[in-house]
Amino acid sequence: MFFFEASWLEENCEEVVKEGWEQGESEGLVKIDQLIGRVAGNLSWWSSNVLWGLEKKRKKTKKDLDAADVNLFQRMVFQKRRCLGSSLVRWRSK
Numbered sequence: 872m873f874f875f876e877a878s879w880l881e882e883n884c885e886e887v888v889k890e891g892w893e894q895g896e897s898e899g900l901v902k903i904d905q906l907i908g909r910v911a912g913n914l915s916w917w918s919s920n921v922l923w924g925l926e927k928k929r930k931k932t933k934k935d936l937d938a939a940d941v942n943l944f945q946r947m948v949f950q951k952r953r954c955l956g957s958s959l960v961r962w963r964s965k
Contacts, residue, residue, distance in 0.1 A: 876918060887913050887917045891912065891914065892906055892909070895908075
């Protein structure tokens, strides 16, 4: 059974639909349900291999950015502590 996925509207899948339809016609498919089946197969493949690939990349990029934010914060805290430490040493020596 074929289910339309709303995520296909967010991405440009027009070419995938067109190619699936044309492939079906070139294979001699003439019934609408056969052509829709061909398009559905192409869209399913595209979703699994392209959209999920993009989603994995997006998640990895977000994870990398989050890690970079944590590292930046830790460096800032370290620098602040070092600066405060040297200020405290100067204050005590007065």
